[in-house]
Every structure is written in C-alpha cells, then in structure tokens.
Amino acid sequence: MRNSRPGGKSSTVSEYPEAIDRLTETLNGLPGIGKRNAERLAMALFGWNQDRLADFAEQAASLHERVFTCEACGHLADGERCRYCLDPTRDPAVIAVVEDAKQVIAIEKSHMFRGLYHVLGGKFSPLDGVEIEDLNVESLYERLDQGKVREVILATSPDVDGEATASYLANLLAERFPQLSLSRIATGLPVGSDLSYADSATMASALSSRRTFET
Ligand SMILES: [Zn+2]
Known part of the structure; x- marks a missing residue:
C-alpha cells in the first residue's frame, strides 16, 4: 500500500478523530454497510445536534426493554401479544x-x-x-x-x-x-x-x- 500522507504515515492510518473512527467501526458492523458508507453515516451523525443524538442513543439503548416476544406466536411485539394476534x-x-x-x-x-x-x-x-x-x-x-x-x-x-x-x-x-x-x-x-x-x-x-x- 502506498503512503497517503507526507511524513511517511501509512494509508491505513485514519484521517478522522478516534471517536469518529469508533463510530464508523460500529456502523460498519451493520449488514450492508461498507466502510465508506459507515464513514459517511458517522459524519452525518456528527452533524446532528446534541438532543437528536441523545434521542438516537436512547432509542438504540432501550430496544431490548421496549420490544417483546408475543407470548402466542413468538413474533416481535409492543406488549404481551403482537399486532397480528391482537387483530380480530x-x-x-x-x-x-x-x-x-x-x-x-x-x-x-x-x-x-x-x-x-x-x-x-x-x-x-x-x-x-x-x-x-x-x-x-x-x-x-x-x-x-x-x-x-x-x-x-x-x-x-x-x-x-x-x-x-x-x-x-x-x-x-x-x-x-x-x-x-x-x-x-x-x-x-x-x-x-x-x-x-x-x-x-x-x-x-x-x-x-x-x-x-x-x-
Ligand atoms: Zn403473535
């Protein structure tokens, strides 16, 4: 691989601050999200204001507390039963x-x-x-x-x-x-x-x- 920067640093060294790199890596772990897309998404998130980011983080952090398994059929549900089992x-x-x-x-x-x-x-x-x-x-x-x-x-x-x-x-x-x-x-x-x-x-x-x- 050729060096991308003067000063001899390797091209594998990131251009981004560490926190953006970590976020990129997390997003890159999602299905269908390649490295470049992950970088783009991380930078888009960086462009959000603090309230929006906090809301996003809360939505992700509370997923397991808010999504249940339907006790009748095993599908995902908002409560004890899923929307299909509840639908008359x-x-x-x-x-x-x-x-x-x-x-x-x-x-x-x-x-x-x-x-x-x-x-x-x-x-x-x-x-x-x-x-x-x-x-x-x-x-x-x-x-x-x-x-x-x-x-x-x-x-x-x-x-x-x-x-x-x-x-x-x-x-x-x-x-x-x-x-x-x-x-x-x-x-x-x-x-x-x-x-x-x-x-x-x-x-x-x-x-x-x-x-x-x-x-
Ligand atoms: Zn169900």
Missing part, C-alpha cells in the same frame, strides 16, 4: 410457520396472507446443534391442541435447513394432528434463498401457489 380481522384458522420475525415482515409486505403466524426462532440444523426441541414448537402444539386451526403453511426458507425444518415439522404435525391441512410455500423462490428478504411479488406467488405437503 385475521383468520385464526390458518397459521404460517416461519423461522424468524424478518419473514413475518416479508410476508406482510406481500399483502397475500390474512392468517396468523408462528415464529420458530431458528431452523432445525442438527449439524449446528439445533434440534427441533430447541425451536418454539411446544407452543405451536399448544395452539393446535385448541382445535381451531385448519391449515398450517410451512413457510420456512427454501435453503437446506429451511427445507429440513419444514419436512421434519410436517411429519411431526401430521402424526399428531391428522385433521390438519399441511402445505408448503411454492419454491418459485430461488433454492438457497433467505426468505426474509424476498420481494413482495415473489413472496405473493410463493404463498398463492403453495402445495399440500406429502408426508
């Missing part, structure tokens, strides 16, 4: 099972689904030490035990672990709840893709062309 216009007879909260948001953006959710909090992945019991499955059984659910859509990602989760869970559910209709979202989605970031049109077609699960 949703169809409680249909549940979409997903691996995490990001997918609930992706499905909602497709405007194709009016049922409820169940968030597993991960994917079955024995090689990584994640067994099916480690996921939020017991509470799914409890919901299904109430007998009001007609269909469960297995909407985990079409990657290896997501497929394994869907088929393992389908077998467990078919055995325990033989009346239940089990379906799998259509994998018009690229194999290996992370469902959390599927665009609305792709997600809509995956949901509408779901197929009955053969167990």
